[in-house]
Amino acid sequence: MIARPQLPPPLTLLPDIDDGEERTTLVAADALDDWRYALRRPTRRPPRTQRLTLNQDGRTEHLLIDVDARAWAAAVQDGETWTVRQGGPTRLWDHVEETVTRWRVDGAPGLDQFEIIVTPEGQTVAWSRV
Numbered sequence: 001m002i003a004r005p006q007l008p009p010p011l012t013l014l015p016d017i018d019d020g021e022e023r024t025t026l027v028a029a030d031a032l033d034d035w036r037y038a039l040r041r042p043t044r045r046p047p048r049t050q051r052l053t054l055n056q057d058g059r060t061e062h063l064l065i066d067v068d069a070r071a072w073a074a075a076v077q078d079g080e081t082w083t084v085r086q087g088g089p090t091r092l093w094d095h096v097e098e099t100v101t102r103w104r105v106d107g108a109p110g111l112d113q114f115e116i117i118v119t120p121e122g123q124t125v126a127w128s129r130v
Contacts, residue, residue, distance in 0.1 A: 014052075017061060017074040020087035027093075028082050029062035029075045031100045049092060064092045 032051060052063040062075045071088030073096070084093045103109070117124045 014063075015065065015072045015087055017054075017063065017072065017085060020072070020074070020085040022083060022085045025075065025082045025084045025093065025097060027097045027100045028077065032062070032096065064096070066090065066092065 049064050049066045052065065054061045054063060059076055059078075064073045066072070066088070069088060069090050071086075071090035071092050073084055073086045073091070073093035075082055075084045075093065077083075086093050115126055117126075
């Protein structure tokens, strides 16, 4: 069970996901479903980022929202192509792409190659590089 201090802040108004900078991405939203990516969440990505899925205009929008940082990213699939729009001071999807790409280049390491370091300043999860 998640403790109250670990809960993300409540969502107020959703960002206007039709705004923001748009580009194509090689990382599909289903990469977020892989438990190995969830373990290796980049330390620069705010830990209180929330993930939502919205159905809008006949398509599914995959959203990442950081209420505290006022940053968001929305990914949508059109055929084989994924497009992402981002807004706010932090580019959340850029962090997703960086981490997923690095993980794949390193051979998509399994759980036995991860290391967890816990200090008073926080927790770091990384994989050992061969």
